[in-house]
Amino acid sequence: MTPEALKIHIEGIGQVARAASRPIARASTAAKNRALQLAAAALRRDQAALLEANQADLAAARGAGQDAAFLDRLALSAASIESMATGLEQIANLQDPVGEVTGLARRPSGIEVGRMRVPLGVIAIIYEARPNVTADAAGLCLKSGNACILRGGSEALRSNQIIARAMHEGLQGADLPKSVIQVLDITDRAAVGELITLKGLVDVIVPRGGKSLIDRISHDARIPVIKHLDGVCHTYIDASADVEMAIRVADNAKTQRYGTCNTMETLLVHRAIAATVLPSLCALYREKGVELRGDDAVQRLVGGIKPAQEADWYAEYLAPILAIRIVPSLDAAMDHIARYGSQHTDAIITNDWNHANRFLREVDSSSVMVNTSTRFADGFEYGLGAEIGISTDKLHARGPVGLEGLTSQKFVVLGNGQIRGG
């Protein structure tokens, strides 16, 4: 397609989505749930076709020399298709956020003012070649009353189209327009550039994927972006921490999974407790093959630890590597987090009431925790039911973003003839 034709094509998709956003915004909860359930049934029925399409995607990706991690994210199985279908059914079971009115109260003028939760409108989701995101994101947008435009990595296009077909079948079975969910079939990368500048047609962009993708989209977008940047998460073991708890939680925060954004990347330890905690904790990490990098004080306390460089304090390793620093106070720990952290998730292990409270109030991260593992920062664990991502932005939605994060609130005003100044 010429750049001109591409622009017109993407604008057309935006206009179709904008038009679809009105019927889906006013759709009943029953209709939306029915669409999700029918789509889940269609996915199960079409399992063989979806696996076949996925095999073709995988073969092409392999031929293009994609690495094992890439192929792993792209690959579907009978189990992962079942889990996609179950995911849609779970979204159907979540409470519908749309239409909820809160805070309705009478004002001195006699009018009643409250807020009604409403869909955002049109959401564009840009993600990598991970077909499960297609069902998941489409389901969340549908339930929250939004139209969506999905642009997954082109290597997953065959799989995504089968999934889209199932979603469309669900929509049509519930008498909803299939244009509520549009899956872009343009593999041209320039399509993304057009999509993220569709001001007035798209209300918000949700990029999901690696840092470079998200950085590029945030930079070029002319539309608000709900994004997740780094997860440089800290655990701070305070002087008063319970030693056994500190070791258990700090171990879990680092080693339960290495590649997730809520994994601890830097451990801060108060100097008064370092000698008690660090030797056995470091032994535990080493047993599990975690490479340790420490400041001078840590190196003096535990033998054979590599020196941490300035860059280590900023690092999101997403790997079995951990930076460790000994700090003289709670304030020093919070200063470290303010300077090097990414405002994702930070935890304190303490038995000091005042320190716990100060940490909760003063650490400016999307999740702040006391006496538990950073690994809990997750929409399911928080009870949101499902998540479209974890936001490290400060406006609109911070932390795990579920159905509520895909909605906004408008004011509703009820009167019986009141006039201003009257």
Next chain:
Amino acid sequence: MTPEALKIHIEGIGQVARAASRPIARASTAAKNRALQLAAAALRRDQAALLEANQADLAAARGAGQDAAFLDRLALSAASIESMATGLEQIANLQDPVGEVTGLARRPSGIEVGRMRVPLGVIAIIYEARPNVTADAAGLCLKSGNACILRGGSEALRSNQIIARAMHEGLQGADLPKSVIQVLDITDRAAVGELITLKGLVDVIVPRGGKSLIDRISHDARIPVIKHLDGVCHTYIDASADVEMAIRVADNAKTQRYGTCNTMETLLVHRAIAATVLPSLCALYREKGVELRGDDAVQRLVGGIKPAQEADWYAEYLAPILAIRIVPSLDAAMDHIARYGSQHTDAIITNDWNHANRFLREVDSSSVMVNTSTRFADGFEYGLGAEIGISTDKLHARGPVGLEGLTSQKFVVLGNGQIRGG
């Protein structure tokens, strides 16, 4: 200043604000209120100096050929200084949103998850030569625990500096750093360009002023903007409306004040009630000197009405002009609003329960109203106490933005040693 030097200077201001954002975020409600009360007292005490500075600003602006409306916005009086001081005291009396924890609930894992309301961090406010905005915006940012950078129109600089001095006196009297409020004294317009690209140092931009200012800032900002664009507000008189109420409310919505963003600009009338309502309503408008522009049906019904052009349906007149259209149904009215409206404030006058509900749910505007005047769309009337502006954005804050809109929510997680997968 060279562009280089300006960039370094503005970056320095951003860094100072970022540093000040931590102590103000954790400041006690008592300290913030004391700062506001002391600033109010200082403003009253310095009334003469402020009036003198304002006279100098006015003289310079007159010399530069500014028009009467401009001078009117710039001018202060003993009464307007008193109202500025009272405004700060009113902000002191509002509930502190910071630190409020909501929805704390235990999850199956044993952790407790809730949300804590927290300041946004650093807010930059860019506005025209209106000195009262300086006190108002600084007071709202202070109470909501944010550091702020204020950039008012350069013609008000002398007045703004006296106001800043009073605010600083308040901060220092409450043992808070005066750098919490910084008033830019650089008149160079390029300073705004630098300010709105201070990524990582400024969290949100609030532009206040004319459309061209807001458009330019939204376009160039590399930071989220809370903005107010057009106010093309509608009143729709439904077939079942009470005629006396419809006339009273539609009159008020247009004529109570012409220049405000919540003034009705287009009146939609159901064809079944047009002949009953329009002749007397139009007579009322004409008595008050409102110029009427109508579609063909309106022109046939009421003599001497100018034809409305396509551009009239999009117009925010901010003047005694009104566009009127007769529509065949509620759906046609809502279609008109969706197509031509600006998602600011729209009202239905009806006695039909189902129509009222559909209008409330389906009209996608920041305020939707039943049986009352669009003129009520205002932070004071809504009980927010004060407002920094009215947002026509969909993310984060819609409609009047008060203290809550200057905050965000983070997740707080309380445990006693829980680990994931444990």
